Amino acid sequence: MDRSVAVRRMPPWTKWAAIAVALLVALAAFWLYAPRAGSQTVAVDRLTISPVRSGKFEDFVPLRARVTPLFTVFLDAIEGGRVEKVIAEDGVDLAPGQLIAVLSNAELQLSVLARQTEVEQQINNMRSQELALSQTRLANQRSVLEAGLSADKARRQYEREAPLAARGFVAGRQFADTQDQYRYEQQRLAVLRRGQATDERLQGSQLSQQRASSASLQSSLALARSSLEALNLRAPVGGKLSGFDIQVGQSLKRGERIGQIDSPGRNKLMAGVDEFYLGRVQLGQKANVELAGRNYPARVAKIYPQVQNGQFQVDLQFIGAEPTAIQRGQTLQAKLTLGDPAPARLIPAGAFYNETGGNWVFVVSPDGKSAVKRTVRLGRRNPDSIEVLEGLDVGERVITSPYTGFVDKDRLDIDLTAKD
Template identity: 70%
Template sequence: MSVLQMAQDRPAARAPVSGSGMDRVVERKRLPRAAVIGGGVIALALAALLFWWLAPRAGTQSIAAERLTIATVQRGTFDDYIPLRTRVTPLLTVYIDAIEGGRVEQVLVEDGTMLAKGQPIAILSNAELQLSTLARQTEVEQQINNMRSQELSLAQTRVANQRSVLEAQLALEKAQRQFDREAPLARKGFVAGRQFADTEDQLRYERQRLAVVRQGRSTDEQLQRGQLAQQRASTASLQTGLELARANLDALNLRAPVAGQLSGFSIQVGQSMQRGERIGQIDSPGRNKLQAGVDEFFLGRVEVGQTARIEAGGRDHRARVTKIFPQVQNGQFQIELQFVGAEPAGLQRGQTVQARLTLSDPAPAVLIPNGGFYNDTGGAWVFVAAPDGRSAVKRQVRLGRRSADSIEVLDGLSPGERVIISPYTGFADKDALDLTQGKDV
């Protein structure tokens, strides 16, 4: 069978079926344009509302509640005291300085020795001072001798003036007797008029001479008294200067000015000391005082005479404030306290002792625990937590006295309210807080 015949015997292929007769256009349903716009506006409004609800508000900050310390306002008794960390110091300290410089020749005691008043502790030498003192002594003695010579001369002058007065008085008495004899004879003509006139002139002269001599003696006595007073004052001044020079020379022998324990004494033989150089100090034996720094907040409340309780040696002791130094340094001022009665046994210089200084008597009050918030607000406001503990708001308050444990509330808080007492670092400028629970922030 041929190929051609086989091709003819096959049935004819069917023509492809077209679906054009079955397809139809389906129209899509669309929302109205107004509905689409309205839906978009609603969606945007919901998104904005959600953002406003979740976003932090102005003046508000979210913070984990675990980071804060919240305390309850309570009614109780306010113990008005402040704790003090005091330092033991000698009640009386006398410093020893070198009045005159010199070389250390001998050291007679050691540091820590108990000294009696006036006990020698060291000997210095100063050749220049010794020579100058000797020269000053010679000069003073020479001036004193000169003044004594002047005093002798003034005494001799006084004697001479007295002799002159006596001689003038004697001459006047002779002239008066001669005048008294010749006067009646001259009236009767038995004495020549010229002779009687000479006698009368002689009497007048003797009277005037006695007046002049007396006046001169008075003037000399006044001048002599002034010179003697001046010379005696000069002599006393020179004597004082000589005593000072001798005292400076004697100051080379260093002595204890008071009785007590020597400390800070470390000079060596051969060492050169300058004038005014600190050599050591003497502390009063067995008598101590306490020094403490107090926060400047209490500057107006600490007064002289207030008492403090001190625990030392297993017993309570009392002390009182004796001095207040109002100069503030590093936020503190210094006070001094002295023991009332017997001191604790075994106190050592430089030892620290805990004390409680009572400022006033205990009194009932509304209280909150003391905390770091006070340094951030100064006691003018606090954050008050809501009852559910999820938020806190700033509130103006008025706080009063403050102790180490609690603060007195005068106005703005009621018992039972809860207050954030931890430091407000990082959110002190906020008006409200969202307190998140757990680890959410």
């Protein structure tokens, strides 16, 4: 005979206790595994982790330098005209004064001829004036001589009559006339001499002015003639002609650029340097140029401090023999030395520097599971290494890859399971 069995049920408080335990476990798991504020989990394969090591820091800047002529002289058409003859070709070696091309300019030629005629007429007029002044000077000298002769005659007549007049042998009226004539001739001679001195002074000044004007006109005439000579284009210096491409019959404007002459066999290097190094680059600093497995020493010859696109330009000149067979426009690799090698703590150069400015880095924990932000002081840098001044010890490891995505974090949790 069946009988009913009593079902044993759990007390109500047990059910609520189980729910509470489950909530506590969920909260603990969330606290352990949920990302904290200021932290982020990053897969290890996204990071480049590098150790801090001890070594020698080589202070240099790599450069891409372009070969350019050491000296360049530009050729311009001093006077415009029509090209009548082209004598030299682009790329030839020129001697100083060598004829390159011949121009013609009818208007300039007529103008120069008119100017030449005008100047010659002015010169002839001044020569006529100079001749007239010379003749006036001679006439004054002749007048003074004649007056002097007359004064001497009057003096002798006076000296002969004076004792005779005293004895009564010469009439008083006649002796008075002799005295008056003698006095007149003396005064006339004195006046002529004063006038001659005045004329000499004025004529001398006038002659000096005329001679200066004549020299100026002669210079003007020579300049007019040189403008005609400028139609014959000549090489001002010796070197290689480049950029020269004019044709017979072509019309050139006054001052138009027609080419350039490059220094023969001598070159320099022009290179752009990051503006970060503007205060550290000095004239005379050493550089090294690598070409075909050989090194060629060079030095900084000129600095252009104007910054464009984050760079300034420098000129490098070879010390001693320069590489053979280098061509204008060729690009060479060079190293600009900023200082002597010195012992230092080093970390590899990485993209992190652009995002932190070298003020802080993420330092990896010894177990490699996390990294924390640490303030550091970094010094000099080159393409390979960065000098550590403060904040890191040899043997510690830092993240040197880009910090994109977690620049604002203070801590990184490194997921080692993503490691290959």
